[in-house]
Amino acid sequence: MIDIHSHILPGIDDGAQTIEDSIEMAKAAVQQGIEKIIATPHNQNGQYNNDKNSILQAVDVLNQALQQEGIPLIVLPGQENRMYGEMVDDLKDDALVTLNNGTKYVFVEFPSGHVPRYAKQMLFDIQVAGYKPIIVHPERNREIAEHPSILFEFVQKGVLTQVTAASIAGKFGKNIQKLSHQFVESNLTHFIASDAHNTTSRGFCMQEAYKEIESAHGVEKRYILQENAALLIDGEQVNVDEPFAIKKKKFLGLF
Numbered sequence: 001m002i003d004i005h006s007h008i009l010p011g012i013d014d015g016a017q018t019i020e021d022s023i024e025m026a027k028a029a030v031q032q033g034i035e036k037i038i039a040t041p042h043n044q045n046g047q048y049n050n051d052k053n054s055i056l057q058a059v060d061v062l063n064q065a066l067q068q069e070g071i072p073l074i075v076l077p078g079q080e081n082r083m084y085g086e087m088v089d090d091l092k093d094d095a096l097v098t099l100n101n102g103t104k105y106v107f108v109e110f111p112s113g114h115v116p117r118y119a120k121q122m123l124f125d126i127q128v129a130g131y132k133p134i135i136v137h138p139e140r141n142r143e144i145a146e147h148p149s150i151l152f153e154f155v156q157k158g159v160l161t162q163v164t165a166a167s168i169a170g171k172f173g174k175n176i177q178k179l180s181h182q183f184v185e186s187n188l189t190h191f192i193a194s195d196a197h198n199t200t201s202r203g204f205c206m207q208e209a210y211k212e213i214e215s216a217h218g219v220e221k222r223y224i225l226q227e228n229a230a231l232l233i234d235g236e237q238v239n240v241d242e243p244f245a246i247k248k249k250k251f252l253g254l255f
Helices: 019-031 052-069 087-092 119-128 142-146 149-156 174-185 206-217 219-233
Strands: 002-006 036-039 074-077 080-082 105-109 132-136 160-164 191-193
Touching (some): 002 191, 002 219, 160 174, 174 206, 206 219
Parallel strands (some): 002 036, 105 132, 160 191
């Protein structure tokens, strides 16, 4: 199994704080059946900025530590970029870490409460520049939750998305869990990943999520999502099915 979103690098964001934390997370990942994991520290989110060279060096150091500990996990470089105005220029200047550093796949994070007004143009510009934007955890964005049609329009125009395993497993509540399943059912997401920050409050949940997906959406959907992670790290075209809009039903103000 491959996990394309994690905060396993020590001491650079709100994920692992020490190398010991990273090693514990690595052990937990292996127990989940994860063999390769992309480290995607926060960047440009108002609290953390992690530049390319620092990330690449941190990945090398962690891989050496895991080898010394005999932990069969390969850490690959990445970055979780909060959308910002100079993002396309930085991509063109090779200043950002694409997923597995060298592919055209790049994570794009929105603020939790809204979708930036310039998001549509920025996502278009990223694609014109030759990159493939992946919106991370859209199910946890308040504006998208209230108006799923926003995500549908993005996906229609070639944008990819990644839902969090813990969301599928119900760790963020029933509403987010239901919306996450709707995204899977409606072909509005293309990857499941852990977004793991630690081994306690923000763990991996990958096995649990994939079992849920297989149970609710069939074994083929599980295999497609798992295969997409493998295709991504190889820089190949991922499986994309025609999306369709979610018909939102309100009940006591909830969806």
